[in-house]
Amino acid sequence: MKKLNSLKNDIESKLKFKANDEIKLDKNLFLATSGKKTYNIRDIEAEIESSNENFSSYLLNPDAKEEKTRFLLEEPRPFINLFPEQKPNFERYYQETINLLSKEIKPNEQITILINDSLLQEWVRHGIDNHKGKHEKCAFCGGTLPSDIWTKLDAHFNKESEELRAGIEKLITTITNAVERINNFIFINKENYYSNLHKIIAPLIDKWEKARNKYSESLQSLISQLNTRKQNIFETIKTNEIENISEEILGLIVEINKVAKDNNTKASTLINDQHHTRYELRMSEIARFAIDIDFIKKSNNIDSLEASNQVVYREIIAKREEVKQLVEKKESLESQAKDETKGAELVNQHISDFFGHGELRLVAEGESPNIKFKITREGTDAKNLSEGECSLISFCYFIAKLEDEIKSQEETRNLVVYIDDPISSLDSNHIFFMFSLIETIIAKPNRYKQLFISTQNLDFLKYLKRLTSPNGKGSVSHYLIERKQKGSEKGSFLVPMPTHLKDYVTEFNYLFNEIYKVYKEVGGDKKAMISNTYNQFYNLPNNMRKFLECYLFYRFPNSESPLDNLSKIFNGNTPIIINRFINEYSHLTYIDRGWKPIDVDEAEECAKIVIEKIREQDPEQFAALLQSVT
Template sequence: MIETITIKNVATYDNVGVQVTGLKKINFIYGSNGCGKTTISNFIFDNAELKYSNCSIVWKNTIPINTLIYNKEFRERNFGKGKLNGVFTLGEATAEQIKTIEDKTEELKLIKADGLKKRETQTSQIDKKDTLENNFKELVWTKIYKRYEPIFKDAFVGTLQKESFKGKLLQEFSSNTTALDTFENLKEKAKTIFGEVPHTIPPINSISFDKIIEIENKEIWKKIIVGKADVDIAKLIQKLNLNDWVNQGREFIQGDKTCPFCQEKTITEDFKKQLENFFDETYLNDIKSIKELKQEYNSQVENLINELNSVEIGQKDFKNTKLNVDRFSAYLKTLISQNTTNSELLNNKVKEPSRSVELITLREQLDLLAELITNANTEIKAHNDIVANFNTEKNNLIKAIWKLIIEEFKTEITKFNTDKNGFQVGITALQTQIDLKLAQHKALDIEIKNLSKNVTSIQPTINEINRLLKSYGFLNFEIVPTTEEGFYQIQREDGTIAETTLSEGEITFITFLYFLQLAKGGVSEDTVNDERILVIDDPISSLDSNVLFVVSTLIKEIIKDIKLDVGNIKQLILLTHNVYFHKEVSFIDGRTKNCNNTNFWILRKNDKITTLQSFLIENPIQSSYELLWKELKSGGLNSSLTIQNIMRRIIENYFKLLGKYGDDDLIQKFTTKEEQEICRSLICWINDGSHSINDDLYVELQDRTIETYKNVFKNIFLLTNHEGHYNMMMNISEIAH
């Protein structure tokens, strides 16, 4: 069945729209023309249309049922093409075949009812399980999270939502094997471990200076580098210790014979040769060696000092440094000073190779600097070990906190898991049973369809429609099969096709009869026994008052079957703008005021916007008519004019429905002139919709008593053979009993 219909953002429905909720087996929606009834029926017929994108239907147990819609569009779709599709019903079936199909159909209903019952039970269990989980979620959030979060906030990282916290709690309950600690111990540990998080410190690069020390220790620095001793000029140069001076001047000897020392032309070839022999290859190699070693030494020391400078700068800016920066800076400063002295000594050695120099060794300062770096790296490693262990300790603390929590709430968690597992077992078992019922339903439904194919026919539908037409006075046309198998057409008595000559009322009536047959059968053999929902929208348009009662009678038969759960029609939604049709079709009986299987609504359009009012099981249309009788029965009416108007409105409402009593017909039922005048004043609204002032004045001036009015009013019903209606409305039968 349909449980809820939501209509908005279409036709006369705004973005708020209306929601028809609480739909039952029988549903009456009253509304004047243009208030949006057909929009509802068209939406139910084809809710996939884009214009209905903001509308929705909620089905009971989320199971849609085939829905048949009767409205203006139905008449156009079916009657407008000149022929009607055949409606298959059980026709040429034997009593035994029909009994077999009926039995199996009844069995199918039982299977479906059982399946739906199990589905409802499962849904109830799911709802209870969801409620259990929500209640538990709120419980642990309030009693655990709110209590412990200010103290152990870091332990709850990643579980700051109710659902995630609940999930974490249940996970820890099933897997946490940490030893239980006390709350006070955990609180103290949290103060330390949940403080500022330490970070890993990168180690300082160690320094290497073996090459520097190696160069410092070269013997060449102490070696006195001089020329060859067995050359003639050697004795003089060595005696005067002029090795370096002569070597430097040798570079200035020009191509001519001018001496670079005395500027006289004293340079001979023999002298040049002696100079070359004096500064031989050994001498030159030593000179080359000291120059290369000096360059390498300077480069090595310069690179190392730059590296040490970088360490100093980086560690000065690092607040968590483990290096003794002050000592490091002092040692580095000394190292730089020593290197400056060594650079000068090396320059002198290159300039005066015959001089012996002794470099200041940098080993001591470099060892001190290396030791500081080593000590710092030792502390850094210890720190990093602490950091690594800190993460472990923090994780252990978090596990211990959760262990404390789950132990404290062990009873609640255990009960929740037990209850939840119980629900889940039931839900799973019900799903197995539901699947079995679905399989049984499908198999039996196929069997019924196969049986129906062999015994269905469209001829019973033809016969039934023609029977109804004749029984209600439509004698000049009938339904006959077309030459095309499976279709009907409308034919006059003389054999001519009657489609173009039928009145609007005749078309409406015959199409409605066709719809009723379609509701009981199907357009194919397979659909004869399918369950369906009927939506009927203004079925009495263009019909006279006689046919109005015919249609209401036919619909009331359907309503009766739906209430008794007989047949395949499971729900009816009826929409109408006709007050009298609404009263007639929704009338139950003289004693019963309402029905729990029925709900009522009224659609209204104000300022071009449709609204909906629900009356539940109270019929709002009939209530206004009954209210007049209620006022009439009350003992507080003293004004003859008031009671006269009430009686007049009752007569108008009731006898106008019958449509066969004119003004004079009712008046002539009375024998005395006095009674006739009173009757005239009571019924004068029936024909022209207003009352005669002269009649009112005449009756009032005669000062008729209230009892006289009541007697005449009652006699109108008695003399027209409608005493039963009078007694019913006045509750006379109840008083008699």
């Protein structure tokens, strides 16, 4: 034990120092937030545990640590606009160049000396513009120009050749502009990107410069060939093969935009990214620390020593349990020596077996005949018992007394048992156990003359139908206590339970029956009948609302508000009429509704609309509902 404590204290002191005096004070490893204001030994222990002692996988090399530390200094960067992702028009330029260079042009009347000398031909073409209509003599040599000189030259430089020349010049201008656009298309400043993206964007910048220069060279090659044809307009030229890198350029633009998107996204996630980076730096530091102090070996030693101690602890616990059982046996024997304590133990047995309440016990105190009972919870006097616990103990005591009555009498065929709503304050689990207790102790042995059970709980009623009866279901009757009014006289009456409660026990059948009572034809004055059954009448709007909510939910289970689907089954203004009736009369939306009696004709009409619409749309379900309540 001494060695174990020494090892624990040593490793605990090192963990405390690392957490409190180093990690907590280093803002690169931990930064206080509103959600996490400090860092202590519990935190470092949890992070060591999360590593599964695989410390080497968390270690960072110096370069990675430097990069991540630098990232922690980052401030939000401005938004970077994306470049249009479109392929350059090189293919079009190249095809148009081929067309112009290969187009054949012949002069109407060839001047041989010009055909053989392209420089002289170009010089003459410019001379025409400077002399025709302006000089009668040559401005260069002063000689008189022949009278037919313009006719010969016009025949040589015909319209077709001039159109070709104009087309070449236009294409040269277009390609020259393309060279300027590609040179100015993208400018990337690496400093606009977060530092952890520099290693991605820097190579792309180099690739872009090379691709742009290569593309410009390809365009310049097209311009050069066009100029050659322009200088000798009557001689076709075979176009040189030029590499088309348009796809490469488009791919680079897409990659550059992707990095820009990541950069823009990082601006919104910077705080979370820095939080994760700080976690990585901290885990690297913790991993290095754990390796330095030989944490795994020391932990294994502690585990080994604790395992040895556990063997001793288990032996101690076993002996304690043995002593406890002997004490309980002694108490049991002492309890059995007292008459009343036997009843208390029987109550405790029922509480434990049927309800799982091992902590609640009934304890007998004193000597017969002056024995009193007290209720304990886990060995101490129970205080502030809930209503459900009181009902539970009372019922178990009643059952225990009833068992004594059954055992003490040779003939129990005259025994009449009445149980009045025993589960009014119990939860659903206790409802089932209450039924089990009645079934096991009373119903199944069948040692009684009559058994009456009243309840207001439909779940309990459902279980009561499973009780063992002496002569099958035919020997069981079901009744309702119903309050009625006739004129000024009021009273409660015992009436046969309706089929929808006796056989189905669902509120849906009950609600349908309440609406159907108003709908079906009855003899005599219906208004008088309704006023004498005021409970049914004034509950009708609320019953109708609950019935429609249930019916519409199963018809259209994709809406949070089932009544919003009224228009799907009712036409015209009927949904508005129904809505008004079930909302204004059930919720008292307007206070003046509380001062006026409900309109009998309106209630009857709404009931008629609902019943007949269900009959029309769901005839099979209507027939089944009607069968369940008639």
